[in-house]
Amino acid sequence: MRVDKTVENVRSCLCLKCPSYSSRCKLKNGQEIPFDVSHLQHLEVMFCAFEKSNCIHENQGCLCAKCMVHKKYALNNEDYCLNTGGVF
Numbered sequence: 001m002r003v004d005k006t007v008e009n010v011r012s013c014l015c016l017k018c019p020s021y022s023s024r025c026k027l028k029n030g031q032e033i034p035f036d037v038s039h040l041q042h043l044e045v046m047f048c049a050f051e052k053s054n055c056i057h058e059n060q061g062c063l064c065a066k067c068m069v070h071k072k073y074a075l076n077n078e079d080y081c082l083n084t085g086g087v088f
């Protein structure tokens with residue numbers, strides 16, 4: 001199921017708490033979440049709704065399976081930051 005690009009879903013995303021999201025990437029992408037994300041093609045969070053990350057390049061563990069968005073949209077994959085669409 002396609003994940004809706006909403007601020008509510010972004011707030012539920014666990015990516016910023018994930019060990020794969022390095023401190024360097026957090027510093028680089030430490031901007032506020034925009035008020036409206038529905039029109040964006042890329043965002044450095046909630047990679048299951050957007051595309052893969054430009055900053056995360058190594059799997060250090062994935063929290064997707066514990067995420068509310070993952071449950072809500074019955075997602076099957078993980079590691080969406082490394083591969084657009086994730087990996088089974």
Ligand code: SF4
Binds near residue numbers: 016020059062081
């Ligand atoms: S997609 Fe998975 S591995 Fe990548 S940052 Fe999010 S929780 Fe971590």
Ligand code: SF4
Binds near residue numbers: 013045047048080081
């Ligand atoms: S399933 Fe993974 S990428 Fe999608 S919102 Fe949850 S933690 Fe973020």
